[in-house]
Amino acid sequence: MFGVTILGNNSALPAYDRHPTAQIVTLHDQQFLIDCGEGTQMQIARYKIKRSKINHIFISHLHGDHYFGLTGLITSMGLLSRENPLNVYAPAALLDILMLQFKVADTKLPFPFHFHAIKEEGLILEGKKFTVETFKTQHRIECWGFIIREKKHPRKIDKQKIISLDIPAVYYERLKKGDDYEMKDGTIIKNEDLTFPNTPPSSYAYCADTIYDLSIVDKIKNVSMIYHETTYLKDLHERAADRFHSTTIQAADIAQKANTKKLLIGHFSSKYESIDAFLHEAREVFPNTDLAIEGVTYQVQ
Amino acid sequence: MFGVTILGNNSALPAYDRHPTAQIVTLHDQQFLIDCGEGTQMQIARYKIKRSKINHIFISHLHGDHYFGLTGLITSMGLLSRENPLNVYAPAALLDILMLQFKVADTKLPFPFHFHAIKEEGLILEGKKFTVETFKTQHRIECWGFIIREKKHPRKIDKQKIISLDIPAVYYERLKKGDDYEMKDGTIIKNEDLTFPNTPPSSYAYCADTIYDLSIVDKIKNVSMIYHETTYLKDLHERAADRFHSTTIQAADIAQKANTKKLLIGHFSSKYESIDAFLHEAREVFPNTDLAIEGVTYQVQ
Numbered sequence: 001m002f003g004v005t006i007l008g009n010n011s012a013l014p015a016y017d018r019h020p021t022a023q024i025v026t027l028h029d030q031q032f033l034i035d036c037g038e039g040t041q042m043q044i045a046r047y048k049i050k051r052s053k054i055n056h057i058f059i060s061h062l063h064g065d066h067y068f069g070l071t072g073l074i075t076s077m078g079l080l081s082r083e084n085p086l087n088v089y090a091p092a093a094l095l096d097i098l099m100l101q102f103k104v105a106d107t108k109l110p111f112p113f114h115f116h117a118i119k120e121e122g123l124i125l126e127g128k129k130f131t132v133e134t135f136k137t138q139h140r141i142e143c144w145g146f147i148i149r150e151k152k153h154p155r156k157i158d159k160q161k162i163i164s165l166d167i168p169a170v171y172y173e174r175l176k177k178g179d180d181y182e183m184k185d186g187t188i189i190k191n192e193d194l195t196f197p198n199t200p201p202s203s204y205a206y207c208a209d210t211i212y213d214l215s216i217v218d219k220i221k222n223v224s225m226i227y228h229e230t231t232y233l234k235d236l237h238e239r240a241a242d243r244f245h246s247t248t249i250q251a252a253d254i255a256q257k258a259n260t261k262k263l264l265i266g267h268f269s270s271k272y273e274s275i276d277a278f279l280h281e282a283r284e285v286f287p288n289t290d291l292a293i294e295g296v297t298y299q300v301q
Numbered sequence: 302m303f304g305v306t307i308l309g310n311n312s313a314l315p316a317y318d319r320h321p322t323a324q325i326v327t328l329h330d331q332q333f334l335i336d337c338g339e340g341t342q343m344q345i346a347r348y349k350i351k352r353s354k355i356n357h358i359f360i361s362h363l364h365g366d367h368y369f370g371l372t373g374l375i376t377s378m379g380l381l382s383r384e385n386p387l388n389v390y391a392p393a394a395l396l397d398i399l400m401l402q403f404k405v406a407d408t409k410l411p412f413p414f415h416f417h418a419i420k421e422e423g424l425i426l427e428g429k430k431f432t433v434e435t436f437k438t439q440h441r442i443e444c445w446g447f448i449i450r451e452k453k454h455p456r457k458i459d460k461q462k463i464i465s466l467d468i469p470a471v472y473y474e475r476l477k478k479g480d481d482y483e484m485k486d487g488t489i490i491k492n493e494d495l496t497f498p499n500t501p502p503s504s505y506a507y508c509a510d511t512i513y514d515l516s517i518v519d520k521i522k523n524v525s526m527i528y529h530e531t532t533y534l535k536d537l538h539e540r541a542a543d544r545f546h547s548t549t550i551q552a553a554d555i556a557q558k559a560n561t562k563k564l565l566i567g568h569f570s571s572k573y574e575s576i577d578a579f580l581h582e583a584r585e586v587f588p589n590t591d592l593a594i595e596g597v598t599y600q601v602q
Contacts, residue, residue, distance in 0.1 A: 013377050014343050038373040039340045042315050062405040064376050072339045072369045076314050093405045100401060104363040104394045106442055141407055 002027050002150060002202050002300040004227065006266065006292040007043040011231050011245075012065045014039070015270035019294060020065035023227070024049055025148055025204060026297075028129050033057045034146060034206050040069035041076055047295050052082060056125060058132070059090035060208030061143035067094065071101045078109045085112040089124055089134070091142050092117035118144050121219075135219040137210035139244045145216070146206045147223060153198035161194050202300045205260075209267065211241060212250035217257045225300045226260045227292065229267035234281050248278050252285035261301075266292030303328050303451060303503050303601040305528065307567065307593045308344040312532050312546075313366045315340070316571035320595060321366035324528070325350055326449055326505060327598075329430050334358045335447060335507050341370035342377055348596050353383060357426060359433070360391035361509030362444035368395065372402045379410045386413040390425055390435070392443050393418035419445050422520075436520040438511035440545045446517070447507045448524060454499035462495050503601045506561075510568065512542060513551035518558045526601045527561045528593065530568035535582050549579050553586035562602075567593030 008019035020037025154176035205220035231245035255263035309320035321338025426433040455477035506521035532546035556564035
């Protein structure tokens, strides 16, 4: 399972029951929260996300619609007697805000809280089965995107071959990793003769608030799915540039150039009551586009 | 019109679509916001409150469930190009939090923003037709309640008397204020012979988070309506005291001793899915009690 569940798809002003940005990325047994606008903890309850499973939270930038729900979520985790460590990755100044808010409320968290200030592009988290990288986007203030990648899946063992060659079970893990096998007589049997390739690993790039910026393309090249903001429809490209946001066809152009399989668009301006036109415009450029709809989970594959 | 509209009636953990504390007090042409928990700006939209009419915001204390919605609300007012001044009355440390959040986001408010640090009990705002006072409550951190009072209504002129005595219209305003009238021959006509009393002014006391504290009674004596927190049912009075909160019958006891006409209870713990028992318990002690239900406006009279 590798999926993205949308909790908020609107830009700064909440409107039409659309909420500020927040997404849950589910990968195997991990749940990552990316951005945490006001009301995220209510959206988490609404869509029955287990907040106890969220161990890593990534905040792209310190505009309120991307983090005003964070202190509330963390406080609630404390009230619910969470014990597991919580990790937050964000621009450094967020720690000052959190600490000030905890101090005035005399909040004592009952779990270990680890804050990781994002300082440069590159790997920020590595697990057994995944990595998380960050990259800069061009916005009005310091802003970071994130790429979550599955690690390469182990190869699948060709059971018939293994049995016919009488290879002991103790070697299976090494075969799955790609090692060749040496018979007792010294003959080397190539790994590809003993295993099948597994499905290729998938990856997801979250392009946080950003102006249309072709330098992103290389950073996210060939990921399986891209989320890119589309605050405005294409006719408002000047306003988008002025505010360091993007339009539908700009996001779609990035997706096409980055050679992704699927594009998810969101961060819709509250000036649009209907968001249908976003889909039509983006699909003209990149057909496999979907709107980021709250409560819906999009498979990364 | 003097009414209280509930936007949030739950305690710290949002649950069962109950939201953290926020109330709108409408008094003539004024709309006051008391407390501003996370999601208040969405609740304001949901219940069609005109946020442009809110010129004064009162924050009781700096536990997040009473103010985490404030920076978002103020930021949105800015995005909506508000021009009218906005006044916030709150514990001093809130200004540091707001300024830090505005600074990291590079937020420039397009309207005058006035922060009033609450320092002592007494009058904090006076308008033509109302006053707002604050008083201390006993909670885990610095916490303030608020009393909003209509000013005395002008007396009503007895038109028949006025005409029969040929009193010029220029004197009407003074008569409404209670002045006597001197005839040309020097005879004094008492005000009560020329006017009728108007309806008595109403008043509303918001008892923010507080332990059961009889010293509140004198501070809110004889107000028309009291809001008092009831985080727990009566059997959990020990937990309530431990956490500086109150139970149903404690709130009702305060209401009875304060000689109010009506009690509104809220700030329900998320441990209760149904809140019906709150009403039954409180009414046993103080019959004219209502639950604070989100979206409902309660008349102060």
